[in-house]
Amino acid sequence: HLLFKGSSTRSAQDIAQGIDAVGGDLNAFTSKEYTAFHARVPAWELDFGLNTLLDVLVDPGFTETELDAERQVILEELAWSADTPDDVVHGVLAESLFPGHPLGWEVLGTADTVQAIDAAQVRTFHDRWYRRSNMVIAVVGPVDHDEIVARVDTALAVVGEGERPVRAAPPPEIVPQVVTPRSIEQMHLAQGWRTGGLHSPDRYALAVATQVLGGGWSSRLFQEVREKRGLSYSVFASVGSFADSGTMSVYAATAPERLTELRTVIDAQLHDLATNGPGQRELDVARGGFEGATVLGLEDTGSRMARLATNVLFRDRVVGVDEYLDAVREVTAADVQRVLAEVLDGALAVSIVGPG
Structure with a gap:
């Protein structure tokens, strides 16, 4: 500012x-x-x-x-x-996943x-x-x-080289559940797990898994939670990637009396995907979505600029578009199943914001 x-x-x-x-x-x-x-x-x-x-x-x-x-x-x-509320619920979730x-x-x-x-x-x-x-x-x-x-x-001739920041590893502990009371109409739910970071060999498989789970209109959570049951207007899954750590999270909001049902449906979808893996059509849609979004992003100079800068900042090189797309295309149903099962086997953090 x-x-x-x-x-x-x-x-x-x-x-x-x-x-x-x-x-x-x-x-x-x-x-x-x-x-x-x-x-x-x-x-x-x-x-x-x-x-x-x-x-x-x-x-x-x-x-x-x-x-x-x-x-x-x-x-x-x-x-x-x-x-x-959705800002608060995600902020508390981040604090719970990386306390202190x-x-x-x-x-x-x-x-x-x-x-x-x-x-x-x-x-x-x-x-x-x-x-x-x-x-x-x-x-x-x-x-x-x-x-x-x-x-x-x-x-930049007048600017010295300076020191590089030293990163502190995140603590292994998480906070299992935090409920934040607010005088609002809905219960906002965010639950998350720690994952590997930007350099994890499983990052592409996790991205595809998250897309299948809650990345778009055809995703499992959108179809089951919103379209079939009318439990929530907004529901999605997302990945947060950092240099040495990461997160996978699921968010939705619903009426207070339906929170238990919402959590049950979300858990069922998570564990079904981790147990049985995605279908071939689901896998094709998720991988194709990444490919299309990446290519369309190349039409925007701002997206190109951000891609170049963050690649060099975190990887010391520019990952080529073809290299990235090839890695996404190589993700298999077995990869999705394995990676999601490993994530769900880790500690779960839950953040709830709402009345009461």
Whole structure:
């Protein structure tokens, strides 16, 4: 947030007007493991876009006045999230799966931590971690690679190499169940398991298993929970992949008196898939879904940019599209059955948010 509030040579208004004047956008987001800053501009405005992005990265202002204003924005965002039950249920699930570990922390922080931070602390954090050794720059468009590298090297000449962060392994323990009372109409349920991370050899099989289970309209959970029984409007399964760990989770919301039925149906679908595996048609649909979504994503420059950057950040190389698709195509029904059975054999964490 604060990096867009101005640098030593540009005010926040200069940055905003400059981006608006070329019809572009400038934004950022933070995940559990990294922060990304990205700009999108017309190809003929590459100089402006690259210079602006590098300027706010290298030379931010970090004034107390801007921090105080942004603090209020984040506090409002925290309040909004606290009023959103599906945000709460997933946040508590993460804390339960990774108790006391950064992977379990809320990305936004807490009201107390946001209130306590000052500009000097933000500046110290930036000076320590926003260094060449921790940065990956990805550019997509009609550009010359060598020219971009030379220009980025020049812009980052004043930035030292810095240290690489040391990761702490997640603790083996989890919290089995947390119920969070809220005065709302529905019971929100999220249950999850720890899995392997981005480098696990089973990551593709787990992704396909999750797709079969709850990844789309034809998935088992959508058909059984919503279409056949009308138990929930929203139900899905998902995978969270980190550098050295991961999660598989299932989410749904239902009326309080139907929560037990919902949990029974979800458990039955999980264990049936782990015991009997997917049918051939289910497997084909799941693998084909990944292939189609990947190819369609290549039409978007933002998706290409994110793919390149995260590949280099976590794997030190770009995994080719063909390599990725081949790995997905090689997943068998036996792989899905085995991987899901192994996940379900691990400890289960359950988060429930609702009345009572």
